[in-house]
Amino acid sequence: MHQVLLMPVLKLIKQDIDFLESKYPQLTYNHEENVIVGTLSFYLKYDSIEEEIKDKYKIEIDLSQVSDLGLPIVRETNGRILKIAEKKKLPFGDLHINNEEGEMCIILPPKVIEKYPNGFDLKILLEHLEEHFFWISYFEKCDKKPWKSYGHGELGQGNCILNSQ
Secondary structure: OOOEOOOOOOOOOHHHHHHHHHHOOOEEEEOOOOEEEEEEEEEEOOOOOOOOEEEEEEEEEEEEEEEOOOOEEEEEOOOHHHHHHHHOOOOHHHHOEOOOOOEEOOOOHHHHHHHOOOOOOHHHHHHHHHHHHHHHHHHHHHOOOOOOOOOOOHHHHHHHHHHHO
16 A cells, blocks of 8 residues: 655646546546546457456546555545455455555556656556456456456565566
């Protein structure tokens, strides 16, 4: 789990808001609260996986709460991932949820530069979240992982370091 430190608040620019409205019409940016809320819908297929996944998740992206990785705090707000973990008799951390409020662990520190080479980018974040939710939906539906995942927290960081050597 990453700490929420006193990091600079992230703000969306007009280009980000236009992108959000055109590509993700079920997500809304609230200027006053500096959050993006709503439904993230996706229909994805990866070349290495036969199964297509169409799904949606209720989320909140809090741009005023920034982790020590420089990324906003993301929450799945409907409790769906917690229910999946409970149904499969798994600790919720195995599905990369940090707490019962639905705060998500979306990336390991060593991977941030690789995924976000120029720092926070809304387009990259939303594509990243789609990939993250695809993994969870596939696991829920097919009862297996669509691709290898890292462990949660310190275990994941250890896996990541070992894989890079």
